[in-house]
Every structure is written in C-alpha cells, then in structure tokens.
C-alpha cells in the first residue's frame with residue numbers, strides 16, 4: 354500500500370457513502386516507523402500525522418518541522434498527566450481525553466500556555482478492562498464536564514475490540530456524539546477505515562496500510 358492508494362480508497366469510500374471528501378481527514382500513524390519511511394510520506398506532500406507516545410513524537414517531529422511546513426500532529430495514545438504539557442506543546446490535536454484528572458490538567462495548562470490543542474474524548478465502547486477511554490454510560494456526563502471547563506472538544510474517538518464487529522462500535526460512538534452535539538468522529542484504522550467512513554468518521558487513523566507493518570524489533 355501507499356499514501357496515494359489509501360487516498361484513492363478514501364475517495365471511493367466517500368463517493369460510495371455520500372460523504373464529502375473534505376469532511377474526512379487522513380491521519381498517517383507514524384509510530385515506530387523509521388524516519389526514512391516517514392519522510393517519504395512527507396515528501397509526497399502529506400502533513401497530518403499521528404503518534405501514540407509523546408516521548409517518541411518529541412524525538413521526531415520538532416526535527417521534521419525544521420524541514421517541512423504545515424505539519425499537524427495528533428496524539429492518539431493514552432495520555433499521562435505528567436506528559437500533558439509536552440503533548441500540548443507538540444500536538445495540534447489530542448484524541449485521548451478520558452478522565453476528569455487529565456481534563457482539568459489540560460484546562461490548567463491551556464491557561465498557562467495560552468493555547469490548547471483541539472480535543473477528542475476517547476470512549477471505551479467495548480468496555481475493555483485494559484483499554485483507555487471513558488465508559489459509554491459515563492460519556493455524556495464527562496463530555497458536559499469537559500465543555501464546562503471550556504475545553505475545545507471537537508468529537509469522540511474509539512478503538513473497537515479486535516475480536517468484535519467494528520460497525521457496532523462505530524455506530525455507538527456516532528450515537529453518543531450526536532446526542533451531545535459533537536461533530537468529530539475519530540475512528541477507523543488500516544483494517545476498517547472504509548467502514549468507519551460509512552459510519553461518519555471525520556478522522557481515520559491509518560498506520561500499517563500506508564507505511565507497512567511496524568517492526569517493534
């Protein structure tokens with residue numbers, strides 16, 4: 354696969370499901386990929402990337418920003434409070450706000466820094482023990498809490514359980530977003546981004562289908 358093939362598949366999914374292509378953002382998930390591989394995608398003109406570890410992002414993106422303009426970075430992995438400042442300095446988007454403590458930390462740092470990334474609230478749609486995200490039953494309350502803190506919440510994010518039909522999770526996420534008046538839906542990865550687009554995804558997070566398999570070595 355390559356960037357152009359993935360873009361073509363997104364174009365087609367949008368056409369097939371009556372979505373406006375401009376409403377679907379491709380986030381190229383570059384975690385663990387060697388810098389040369391990431392740079393190829395930068396050279397092709399793509400500027401929107403996702404990383405799941407703040408530390409790894411900090412070791413890569415300030416350097417790329419010296420050579421390439423207009424890079425937009427999305428933090429898509431679980432966020433610890435002690436990494437929040439660094440994440441907010443690096444990234445334009447954070448997808449993983451999932452508990453009151455991190456929400457209030459971000460609100461406080463936003464005051465201090467004078468800016469705040471756009472935010473998604475992560476929902477643990479599969480109610481999995483090991484997974485981050487607010488439980489579906491607590492989502493409405495938590496979303497209201499974040500909005501009351503004046504946080505720039507743009508939508509919801511989920512990672513469906515690997516062994517379940519993703520559609521059910523995409524539909525649930527969309528339902529929670531709709532009833533809370535949120536427009537953004539960060540959902541869909543290499544294996545299911547077209548399906549996610551059919552369920553209204555506004556941000557698809559695609560890694561291995563663009564860059565190849567990750568080698569954790």
Ligand SMILES: *Cc1c(COP(=O)(O)O)cnc(C)c1O
Nearest residue numbers: 382405429542543558559560561
């Ligand atoms: C790694 C990762 C992705 C990309 O996964 P692929 O299957 O390689 O496309 C998407 N979202 C999150 C949160 C990730 O950590």
